[in-house]
Amino acid sequence: MITQGYLLGERYKILDTLGEGGMANVYLAEDIILQRKVAVKVLRLDLQRDPQTLHRFRREALATSELSHPNIVSVLDIGTDQGSPYMVMEYVKGPDLHQYLHDHYPLPFDLIIKIMDQILSAVALAHKHNVIHRDLKPENILIDENGKIKIADFGIAVALNQSTITQTNSTMGSVHYMSPEQTRGGMVTKQSDIYSLGIILYELIAGKVPFGGDSPISIALKHTHEPIPSLTKQNPAVPQALENVVLKATAKDPRDRYRSVIDMRSDLDTSLDPKRALEPVFLPQHDPNIEETRVLPVLIKDHAEEMSQANQNDKKAKNKKPASDKQKKGFWRNFYEHKFWFLGSIFSVIVILLILLLALGGRNSTQVPDLTNFTQSQARDSLNAAGLEIGDVSYQHSDKVEKGHIISSLPNKGSTIQRGQTVDLIISSGSGKTEVPDVTGLTYNQAKKKLTKLGFSVSREDSYSDSTKGTVINQSILAGEKVGASETTITLIVSRGKKSKPKSKTVKLRDLVGYSLKSVQDYAQENGLILKTEEQYSDSIDNGLVITQNPEPGSTLSKGDTLTVTVSKGKQSSTNNSEKITKSFTVDYDLNNANNGQGNHVQIYIADDSHQIENIYRDQYIKQDTNFSIPFEISKGTGTLIVVKDGTTIINERINK
Incomplete structure (x- = not known):
């Protein structure tokens, strides 16, 4: 744990603890340079020597930092403090979606769609970058004070070009929101995230998750085998079209789910349309042919123990029979006792045989071999050796599997099926x-x-x-x-065509001579003026106060006009040995963050003999790649230059003499 007041990375002052996780602790901190609150995630001390944990922590930082979206928590900085890796994120003040739903349920349908649209938009961006979240749940979705959604915790997110196989014996994400293929340790795809999104939508509508249970295994089995409980039966006010979005997103077979998050959002956005009022219930088209999980024999054994206990209880109940005399009563008690012990033993033997039969697969069963990258001829030989035949053959594009070679099979490799059955093949038709x-x-x-x-x-x-x-x-x-x-x-x-300039609010410029630079900055910001500052020595005006202004007092300016002020540097000392240095750099224009046509927001902070880092030196919007030349006067030590574009620091460096 890091103590309150500690200055992390010589920049982030720890204010409070926000949470303690299995991998890292999260703190509320203050960025002492930009004077704003941030959330800092620091890898736990006891895990810093674990290579896998270090890799996962760095992967989360990398995955999130590459995803720039208003509905994804931004990573602002990554660093190491005394050997402790940390990442700095924007601070979202507000509850997570789980707490919000608890406090505000029931939610209006239009609000549910508004919330889901933001979530879907963020996940669509992640999928566009081929990043699968894999742990989508309300606890990882934050809501700020303005009601804006922010998705967090990409700690187990994996790019599609990395391994996308989850280990069957490892718990990844929350089982209440995991897709059937995830719980079975199968291939995790974008459709797996879509399943989780469907469960989240269900919970927003119903106020609870569809499946509960005494253990993760029982919940996982329900996701695998049981249909999603009907929302319209629970609440007849739920439109069928809205329930259909849930049903399609949570289909057992990924092929029945939405092809993309964009498709799901498009369908959701029209689900309240009266034209869809008579829409039929969604029905999946595919049989998922889901294999049993590894825990099935254990579950059957548990069931057998329950049945055996019930049998003994039944025996005790039947022993309570009336008798005319003690001898008759004793006779019948012994008779029933031996009878039910005998039947109970037979039942136990049958159950054990069934367990062994399921565990061993039976003499007439076999496993589907791994056919990946085989040719069709090689696949036929391998299947025939296992007592199986080739079934339907279909083709799809693949960037990883050579044309004419097997991508996958149905049932999947390792599935236990009866000899003589067919296995469908999916063959690569090239990159496409x-x-x-x-x-x-x-x-x-x-x-x-x-x-x-x-x-x-x-x-x-x-x-x-x-x-x-x-x-x-x-x-x-x-x-x-x-x-x-x-x-x-x-x-x-x-x-959208040329933007017609609205009639700008005008301001009659006041006399700013003698004002402090901070007061002038506030005045310019309040009136939408672009402030440009110049400096010169003055024998009569104190350091930091305005000497002259342009335009003159009384002039009429409109929003977006430039106001130039000259600020006093104080009296010039005869022993002044400051050196003038000019730092030039270019800020690239980013079309994707155009701020509704205003352009990219650029803020420049400098520190030298005449400027303090906490004051904005220049604040403007750019609509093209823009060159800047910033003058520094440094008599001793070093200066500092910080450039922030659209809330992200792009330059932070020392300026030496």
Whole structure:
């Protein structure tokens, strides 16, 4: 544990403890440079020598830092303090979704959709970067004071190009929200996250999870075998279309679930439409052919013990028979006692035989061999050796398996089935990557038609520009790139036309001479003015106070106009040995964070002989790559330059003489 007041990384002052986890402790801290509250996650001291834990901690930091989205908790900084790895995240003040639901249930359907839309938007971004969360649950979803959703804890998130097989004997995520394939130790895909999202949606509607139990095993078996309890029967006010979103997202077979989170969101957003009022109940199309879990024999044994106990109870109940005399009573008691002990023994033997039969698979059963990367001919030989035959053969694109070789089989490898049965094969038809065309300049409808014809999914974002309204001005994947069309969503930036400048609120400029720089900064911010500062020595004006201003007092300015003030550096000393240094750098423009057309928000902080780091030196928005040249005056020691773009520090360095 880190004590209150400790300065972590010479920058983050620990204020309080927010939580203690199995891998790391989370603290509330203050960034003493930018003077804002942050959450700091520090790897526990006893785990810092564990390579696997270190890898998982770094993986969480990497996975989250690569996901820039308003509904994902941002990673602001990563570092090490005296050998302790830590990461700094934005501080979200508010409850998690579990607590929020507890405090506000029942939630209106439109609010549920609003909450889910934010969650789905964030997960869609993660899936776009091929990152699967794997632990989606209300406890990992935070709600800030403004009602905005923030998804946290990518500690077990895994990129699709890494291993996506969970170990059967390890618990990953909460069993209440895990997909059937996750609990069986099978392949974890984007559809696994979609299953968890469906369970979360169910809980928001019903106020509870669909399945409970005395142990994780019993809950996992219910997810695997039992249908989702009907929401419409519990609450007739639930629209069938809304329940259908839950049913499709939580289908036992991943093939019956939504193809993408974008598809789920589109379906959810229309679920309250009166036109869908008579929609039939969703029915899955596939038989998941789910194999039993490793704990099945244990469960049967437990059941056998329960039956044996019930048999003994039944024996005791039947022993309580009336008798006409002591001899008759004793005779019948011995008769029934031996009879039920005999039947109980037979029952126990039968149960044990059944357990052995299930455990050993029976003489006529066999296991499906691993056919991955086999040719169809090799697969036939391997199956025939196991007493099996090739069933249906289908093809799908694969970037990892060579064309003509096996991707997977149904049932999966290792499944126990009867000899003589067939095994379906899925064979690679090659990479199937499609070159992305250039659709800029086309209308949105033309571009969407062109892209969907090639198999891409399309989403739309509107932005003001000088281009004709309704035409595509940018696309999220550049033309010429080759990607898997069926797995890719291309976001098109569509022109809203030129933004008409609203009549700006004007301000009559006051006389600012003699004001402190902080007062002028507050005045400029309140009136939407861009402040530019200059400095010079003065024998009559104290250091830090305004000497002159431009425009002059009484001038009329509008929001966005520039106000320039000259600030006194105090009297010039004859022994002043300060050195003037100019630091030049470029801030790149990021179209994806255009702040509704305003551009990227850039804030510059400097520290030298005349400036303190806590005061904003320059505050502006940019709409293109912009060059900056910042002058420093340093007489002793070093200066500091900090540049923040859209809330993220992009430059933090010392300036030496």
